[in-house]
Amino acid sequence: MRHAPKRGVDATLRNAVEPILSAVRAHRFGHGEGGSAPSDGEAEADVLAAVEREAAAVHKRLARDGGVFAAEFLGATGSGKTALVEALLDRRPDGERAAVIAGDVAGDDDATRYRSHGVPVVDVTTGTDCHLDPARVGRAIDELDLGGLDRLFVENVGNMVCPADFPLGASLRVVVVSVTEGDDVVRKHPLVFQACDLVVINKTDIAGAVGADVARMREDARAIAPETPVVATSAETGAGIDRLRRLLDRGPESHGDGYDHDHDHGSGANRADERRR
Amino acid sequence: MHELTAANRLLEAALEAASERNAGRIDRLTVELGTATHLTADQLRFCLDAITEGTAAAEATVEFDRVEPAGACECGWSGPTEPIDGVVPDAPSLRCPDCGRRLSLRAGRECRLSAIEIPERTETEQ
Numbered sequence: 065m066r067h068a069p070k071r072g073v074d075a076t077l078r079n080a081v082e083p084i085l086s087a088v089r090a091h092r093f094g095h096g097e098g099g100s101a102p103s104d105g106e107a108e109a110d111v112l113a114a115v116e117r118e119a120a121a122v123h124k125r126l127a128r129d130g131g132v133f134a135a136e137f138l139g140a141t142g143s144g145k146t147a148l149v150e151a152l153l154d155r156r157p158d159g160e161r162a163a164v165i166a167g168d169v170a171g172d173d174d175a176t177r178y179r180s181h182g183v184p185v186v187d188v189t190t191g192t193d194c195h196l197d198p199a200r201v202g203r204a205i206d207e208l209d210l211g212g213l214d215r216l217f218v219e220n221v222g223n224m225v226c227p228a229d230f231p232l233g234a235s236l237r238v239v240v241v242s243v244t245e246g247d248d249v250v251r252k253h254p255l256v257f258q259a260c261d262l263v264v265i266n267k268t269d270i271a272g273a274v275g276a277d278v279a280r281m282r283e284d285a286r287a288i289a290p291e292t293p294v295v296a297t298s299a300e301t302g303a304g305i306d307r308l309r310r311l312l313d314r315g316p317e318s319h320g321d322g323y324d325h326d327h328d329h330g331s332g333a334n335r336a337d338e339r340r341r
Numbered sequence: 342m343h344e345l346t347a348a349n350r351l352l353e354a355a356l357e358a359a360s361e362r363n364a365g366r367i368d369r370l371t372v373e374l375g376t377a378t379h380l381t382a383d384q385l386r387f388c389l390d391a392i393t394e395g396t397a398a399a400e401a402t403v404e405f406d407r408v409e410p411a412g413a414c415e416c417g418w419s420g421p422t423e424p425i426d427g428v429v430p431d432a433p434s435l436r437c438p439d440c441g442r443r444l445s446l447r448a449g450r451e452c453r454l455s456a457i458e459i460p461e462r463t464e465t466e467q
């Protein structure tokens with residue numbers, strides 16, 4: 065065994081604990097600081113760190129090995145993720161080879177919509193799970209010819225809570241909210257905004273009709289996720305879509321606590337950018 | 342489902358560590374749980390109660406240590422985060438109080454099995 069506590073800390077802890085707990089022994093798990101992998105044969109003791117490591121492995125396959133820039137779209141059901149990705153597919157530059165992984169709890173409605181744009185689509189239904197995970201995305205990209213792709217869109221299951229804790233390995237995480245969810249939707253879901261690299265406020269063409277204050281949504285996003293770009297769009301009218309496309313081209317600007325920042329420094333995404341130029 | 346995924350991984354780590362120490366029983370699991378996650382202690386406990394049945398951890402007590410968020414900035418500042426003024430009191434502010442740039446979270450995102458307690462070694466193991 066090569067547990068971290070064996071390197072000195074364990075003895076201190078044992079001295080502190082064992083006189084009190086004479087009938088038991090305590091084993092304390094080491095901290096995997098700096099994203100280091102766990103020791104041989106030891107299961108990862110931090111569940112979320114393990115997910116981040118799995119996502120980093122997917123990221124490496126996509127960005128470094130495959131030269132594919134992947135953007136994940138997450139947000140509530142009905143926020144307009146599919147319509148936005150369709151709008152981006154319609155505006156993709158000549159020669160750009162794109163594919164989509166469509167995640168849903170059930171059904172192939174989104175996959176069918178994407179296929180009508182003439183791109184390869186992998187439909188992933190989770191059955192019961194409320195979010196995609198790196199393992200599912202890894203299996204989905206097995207079905208794609210990464211060498212023949214420049215860009216991959218990954219649409220997560222409609223949900224504003226659980227996906228925040230489960231990065232998938234995309235170069236960029238994009239959270240989509242729509243004005244129809246109420247202009248307090250951003251402050252109700254702070255952690256998902258902090259986990260993402262880009263915020264899209266969609267359906268702005270009907271903000272007046274539903275009484276939503278887009279400026280307030282922007283301010284909330286800025287307060288909750290400093291330095292994260294915010295773009296207002298309407299997939300219906302096309303407003304803001306070109307700006308969204310440019311932001312996707314630029315890649316991640318800042319990561320507060322994403323795996324790119326802590327474990328990968330976005331190098332995979334940068335390399336994908338270079339390949340496209 | 343989210344908590345069940347996490348609970349399964351915690352149990353897996355605990356059972357593996359116990360088995361490597363030839364312990365047939367786990368008496369206690371301690372889990373560090375960051376408040377800047379969507380995982381909750383009550384739901385994790387519920388899931389662990391369900392999935393430990395029939396395992397070495399069936400009778401284990403589960404304890405949670407809350408971990409409050411802490412951040413670090415490129416400017417050198419580090420420390421516990423503040424609530425976001427006037428917006429959301431229960432999420433960490435990621436704005437550096439010194440220079441205003443974005444902080445990286447250094448704590449508060451844990452869901453980590455920090456310790457297990459297993460019965461004292463038998464003579465033959467020593």
